[in-house]
Amino acid sequence: xxxxxxxxxxxxxxxxxxxxxxxxxxxxxxxEFQSDLLALxxxxxxxxxxxxxxxxxxxxVARRLSVLVGAPDADVxxxxxxxxAQDLRASGVFEHVDDQIRTSPVAAAREYLPYRTGLxxxxxxxxxxxxxxxxxxxxxxxxxxxxxxxxxPLPIDEDPLGLLSDFLLAGAGAGAGARRTTELxxxxxxxxxxxxxxxxxxxxxxxxxxxxxxxxALTSALESxxxxxxxxxxxxxxxxxxxxxxxxxxxxxxxxxxxxxxSLSTLAVVGLILATFRSIRPLxxxxxxxxxxxIAGLTACQVVFGRVHLITLVFGTTLVGVAVDYxxxxxxxxxxxxxxxxxxxxxxxxxxxxxxxxxxxxxxYATLLLAPLPGVRQMALFSVVGLATACACVLCLFPLLARxxxxxxxxxxxxxxxxxxxxxxxxRDRRHLLAAAxxxxxxxxxxxxxxxxxxxxxxxxxxxxxVAAEREGQRLLDTSLDSRFLIVxxxxxxxxxxxxxxxxxxxxxxxxxxxVGDAIGVTRGLxxxxxxQADRQLxxxxxxxxxxxxxxxxxxLGADPATTRRLSTVDADAPVLDVPRWKSMxxxxxxxxxxxxxxxxxxxxxxxxxxxxxxxxxxxxxxGAEGVVLVDRVADVSAxxxxxxxxxxLGIVAVYVLIYLAxxxxxxxxxxxxxxxxxxxxxxxxxxxxxxxxxxxNLFNLLALLLVLGMGxxxxxxxxxxxxxxxxxxxxxxxxxxxxxxxxGLLSLSATPFVRSMGLTLAAGIxxxxxxxxxxxxxxxxxxx
Amino acid sequence: xxLFALLLLANAATGAGAAELFDRPADRTTVEQALSEPIGVLxxxxxxxxxxxxxxxxxxxxxxxxxxxxxxxxRGTGIVWRVLEPFDSTSVFDRNGMRSGDGxxxxxxxxxxxxxxxxxxxxxxxxxxxLESRFEMFTSARSAGWILGLRPRDPGVADFAERMTISGRAxxxxxxxxxxxxxxxxxxxxxxxxxxxxxxxxxxxxFEP
Numbered sequence: 004x005x006x007x008x009x010x011x012x013x014x015x016x017x018x019x020x021x022x023x024x025x026x027x028x029x030x031x032x033x034x035e036f037q038s039d040l041l042a043l044x045x046x047x048x049x050x051x052x053x054x055x056x057x058x059x060x061x062x063x064v065a066r067r068l069s070v071l072v073g074a075p076d077a078d079v080x081x082x083x084x085x086x087x088a089q090d091l092r093a094s095g096v097f098e099h100v101d102d103q104i105r106t107s108p109v110a111a112a113r114e115y116l117p118y119r120t121g122l123x124x125x126x127x128x129x130x131x132x133x134x135x136x137x138x139x140x141x142x143x144x145x146x147x148x149x150x151x152x153x154x155x156p157l158p159i160d161e162d163p164l165g166l167l168s169d170f171l172l173a174g175a176g177a178g179a180g181a182r183r184t185t186e187l188x189x190x191x192x193x194x195x196x197x198x199x200x201x202x203x204x205x206x207x208x209x210x211x212x213x214x215x216x217x218x219x220a221l222t223s224a225l226e227s228x229x230x231x232x233x234x235x236x237x238x239x240x241x242x243x244x245x246x247x248x249x250x251x252x253x254x255x256x257x258x259x260x261x262x263x264x265x266s267l268s269t270l271a272v273v274g275l276i277l278a279t280f281r282s283i284r285p286l287x288x289x290x291x292x293x294x295x296x297x298i299a300g301l302t303a304c305q306v307v308f309g310r311v312h313l314i315t316l317v318f319g320t321t322l323v324g325v326a327v328d329y330x331x332x333x334x335x336x337x338x339x340x341x342x343x344x345x346x347x348x349x350x351x352x353x354x355x356x357x358x359x360x361x362x363x364x365x366x367x368y369a370t371l372l373l374a375p376l377p378g379v380r381q382m383a384l385f386s387v388v389g390l391a392t393a394c395a396c397v398l399c400l401f402p403l404l405a406r407x408x409x410x411x412x413x414x415x416x417x418x419x420x421x422x423x424x425x426x427x428x429x430x431r432d433r434r435h436l437l438a439a440a441x442x443x444x445x446x447x448x449x450x451x452x453x454x455x456x457x458x459x460x461x462x463x464x465x466x467x468x469x470v471a472a473e474r475e476g477q478r479l480l481d482t483s484l485d486s487r488f489l490i491v492x493x494x495x496x497x498x499x500x501x502x503x504x505x506x507x508x509x510x511x512x513x514x515x516x517x518x519v520g521d522a523i524g525v526t527r528g529l530x531x532x533x534x535x536q537a538d539r540q541l542x543x544x545x546x547x548x549x550x551x552x553x554x555x556x557x558x559x560l561g562a563d564p565a566t567t568r569r570l571s572t573v574d575a576d577a578p579v580l581d582v583p584r585w586k587s588m589x590x591x592x593x594x595x596x597x598x599x600x601x602x603x604x605x606x607x608x609x610x611x612x613x614x615x616x617x618x619x620x621x622x623x624x625x626x627g628a629e630g631v632v633l634v635d636r637v638a639d640v641s642a643x644x645x646x647x648x649x650x651x652x653l654g655i656v657a658v659y660v661l662i663y664l665a666x667x668x669x670x671x672x673x674x675x676x677x678x679x680x681x682x683x684x685x686x687x688x689x690x691x692x693x694x695x696x697x698x699x700x701n702l703f704n705l706l707a708l709l710l711v712l713g714m715g716x717x718x719x720x721x722x723x724x725x726x727x728x729x730x731x732x733x734x735x736x737x738x739x740x741x742x743x744x745x746x747x748g749l750l751s752l753s754a755t756p757f758v759r760s761m762g763l764t765l766a767a768g769i770x771x772x773x774x775x776x777x778x779x780x781x782x783x784x785x786x787x788x
Numbered sequence: 789x790x791l792f793a794l795l796l797l798a799n800a801a802t803g804a805g806a807a808e809l810f811d812r813p814a815d816r817t818t819v820e821q822a823l824s825e826p827i828g829v830l831x832x833x834x835x836x837x838x839x840x841x842x843x844x845x846x847x848x849x850x851x852x853x854x855x856x857x858x859x860x861x862x863r864g865t866g867i868v869w870r871v872l873e874p875f876d877s878t879s880v881f882d883r884n885g886m887r888s889g890d891g892x893x894x895x896x897x898x899x900x901x902x903x904x905x906x907x908x909x910x911x912x913x914x915x916x917x918x919l920e921s922r923f924e925m926f927t928s929a930r931s932a933g934w935i936l937g938l939r940p941r942d943p944g945v946a947d948f949a950e951r952m953t954i955s956g957r958a959x960x961x962x963x964x965x966x967x968x969x970x971x972x973x974x975x976x977x978x979x980x981x982x983x984x985x986x987x988x989x990x991x992x993x994x995f996e997p
Contacts, residue, residue, distance in 0.1 A: 160848030
């Protein structure tokens with residue numbers, strides 16, 4: 004026996020030294036943290052191609068930062084924006100920062116000119132198809148005499164009817180500079196609004212906005228650029244938005260919470276241990292067991308997941324309050340009798356129940372390990388490994404390190420004794436039955452009011468100022484780029500383009516009704532070969548040639564015969580615009596990013612959507628479109644949270660049944676029921692409480708209830724196992740429930756909604772399960788006997 | 789034939805004049821001094837009316853495309869440009885861009901239309917500060933009246949109007965725009981009348997959305 008304890012001590016000490024060495028090695032190489040909240044969720048993409056495009060588009064959007072620099076005076080605003088852009092550029096955080104809109108309609112028209120006979124705008128195609136030549140003629144004549152005709156990118160002798168001009172205006176030039184409310188000044192996009200001139204500056208981050216290094220650099224670059232701006236132009240203002248700012252805020256918040264919750268939990272634990280045991284040794288040993296637990300949890304997550312998520316660390320602070328249980332239990336044993344106490348004796352006495360309790364808690368976390376959510380699994384793994392390590396410390400190291408410090412009757416034990424003797428224990432009299440009935444009614448009434456909410460907002464609730472800036476920016480620019488977009492795939496480029504054209508036809512009524520603000524895809528600048536050929540036939544029949552509309556118009560207006568002749572003999576074998584040619588044109592500009600040459604099994608095009616007002620109509624409009632996938636990450640996340648919520652509620656029932664069966668084997672069918680009653684009651688009361696306070700039900704409440712079960716079974720088992728020494732057991736459970744409650748309760752202060760949900764549920768659940776365990780548990784009669 | 793020769797001569801003269809004009813950059817104060825008379829007239833007015841003649845000299849055409857009509861300029865509001873010959877068509881320019889009454893003008897990019905509208909408004913208003921933010925300015929002495937040369941600072945504007953001149957005596961009488969291809973648009977205002985006092989509802993009616 005003696006040798007076994009010593010052997011365990013040596014082995015455990017060796018293993019922990021190895022852990023420390025490995026951890027030190029990892030830290031020296033630089034620990035990498037993850038802060039993308041969506042990384043906590045599983046990937047709903049059906050296939051690799053869709054995933055690749057989705058990730059690429061998401062990464063592109065995530066790396067964009069938009070800033071509007073505003074001042075009452077136009078010139079001040081323009082020079083302020085130039086300076087601001089220059090400062091951002093100089094920071095090195097950005098791949099590039101644009102204040103100049105570089106699209107030149109004239110240059111674009113030059114590039115498109117060789118292909119013009121195959122290019123028509125929707126409107127002109129319709130007119131030519133219907134043979135509406137007279138209106139087309141009149142339109143051209145009016146246009147040529149108007150003031151605004153000087154804005155045409157092509158001269159009359161090259162595009163007399165304005166067909167190519169119209170094609171270009173209708174699509175190819177679309178970009179930030181062509182927005183409805185912006186105008187160009189000194190090459191910059193300017194919005195005039197309420198006496199302010201706002202100038203658009205856009206940047207693309209060099210690194211991922213979810214890397215903490217980029218976040219720090221971005222924050223400081225923005226701050227110093229804003230400070231410099233305030234010096235140069237005191238009346239200037241900025242409105243900045245972008246995924247990077249959200250990510251930076253969320254990461255900062257997580258770090259703040261991690262250190263706040265961690266230190267408060269630790270403080271509570273330290274205070275409690277000192278107050279109870281009035282000795283430094285238990286404190287030091289407890290802290291060592293907790294520290295090693297945290298280190299082991301971190302290392303495990305790093306090894307298994309590659310990167311540790313910041314939210315895992317926030318959740319991980321609860322390890323302090325939970326893992327300290329084992330140490331509390333262990334040291335509380337010295338109050339059991341007045342005879343001299345030793346660590347070995349404690350091991351013999353409370354070792355088994357510590358182990359059972361540990362297994363129950365681990366079982367609770369292990370059920371979370373089964374959840375198909377990477378974030379939850381990471382938190383569970385962190386906790387399981389952390390708890391196991393802390394438990395191993397207590398069971399293997401403490402027996403040889405703990406000393407009797409002579410304290411026998413701390414105030415806490417007196418409290419526990421009083422609690423144990425109090426008439427609070429359940430008995431079948433009218434008062435207790437009435438209380439039970441009230442609780443049942445409370446739970447039932449609250450549960451009836453529960454409303455499920457499965458929303459991406461559970462993952463991230465941005466602060467009001469960021470949201471306000473984003474709204475203001477989008478209002479000024481009259482845009483709201485939607486997170487939804489469409490992917491069009493096909494066997495070859497031609498098929499993709501044709502499918503995208505078919506898709507545009509499906510979307511046309513939605514665009515006309517304003518249900519979708521805009522749909523931007525490559526076919527705006529690059530029609531399919533089939534369409535170009537059809538449009539060429541239309542133009543050859545009606546526009547060019549001896550008696551074509553263009554020829555007639557030119558002679559009517561008195562053009563030189565040479566000009567007219569040149570247009571009447573348009574080359575029928577002119578080249579067709581194809582993907583490689585189009586991509587090599589400067590004019591394809593931002594649309595080029597929407598084309599993917601090969602995503603496995605063929606190319607793909609992306610259609611970005613602006614201001615989607617009727618998502619349902621969009622969904623039904625694109626349903627059944629061949630080769631088209633609607634990517635809707637927000638809806639995917641919601642569906643995922645809903646599905647998992649349903650699964651989790653079934654899972655909870657299953658876990659209860661399993662634990663009941665396991666308990667029944669040891670304690671018998673009836674006592675197993677009594678042991679399970681506190682956690683089950685606490686779970687129902689917590690749900691009722693959530694219902695009464697109007698907090699919506701989500702997946703994370705349910706996952707938290709699994710943990711309540713894990714902890715709660717502990718308390719009931721400890722009380723049951725330790726009947727004979729009840730006050731000390733009651734003390735140990737009370738202390739551990741208190742520290743656990745503090746740790747989880749702190750989570751309910753988190754800014755991350757789902758962490759808050761878990762915190763709230765756990766805080767309520769742990770408090771309730773403790774009260775119920777004491778109320779419904781065995782009465783401490785044996786101690787007096 | 790003699791007329792033709794005269795025209796040629798006149799063209800050459802303005803061409804040389806223009807080249808010279810664009811050698812003489814001017815700052816805001818100089819321009820405001822040179823234009824003090826028409827600016828003074830304008831500042832007392834709220835509404836300006838005129839008849840206009842527009843000639844577009846386009847490559848590939850032996851003679852210009854001409855049109856004429858009436859112009860109404862309500863200061864601080866916008867311009868109603870009504871073509872009467874060779875056909876009837878009305879366009880309204882204001883701070884938000886341009887609207888064409890009959891929808892026959894064909895589309896132009898909204899951003900470009902706002903720029904054009906803004907430029908026209910500041911030219912008719914002789915708003916030197918606003919012009920300065922968009923153009924480099926040039927002016928030269930004249931025996932009678934004034935002339936102002938404008939060269940866009942904005943490459944987007946330069947695409948369509950490489951340089952412009954506006955000139956006149958007591959009022960703005962002549963606008964000339966020249967694009968990078970050499971196409972030229974000339975606008976001449978006649979029978980310019982100004983009126984003070986608030987604009988009448990009838991004047992403002994075309995600007996209602």
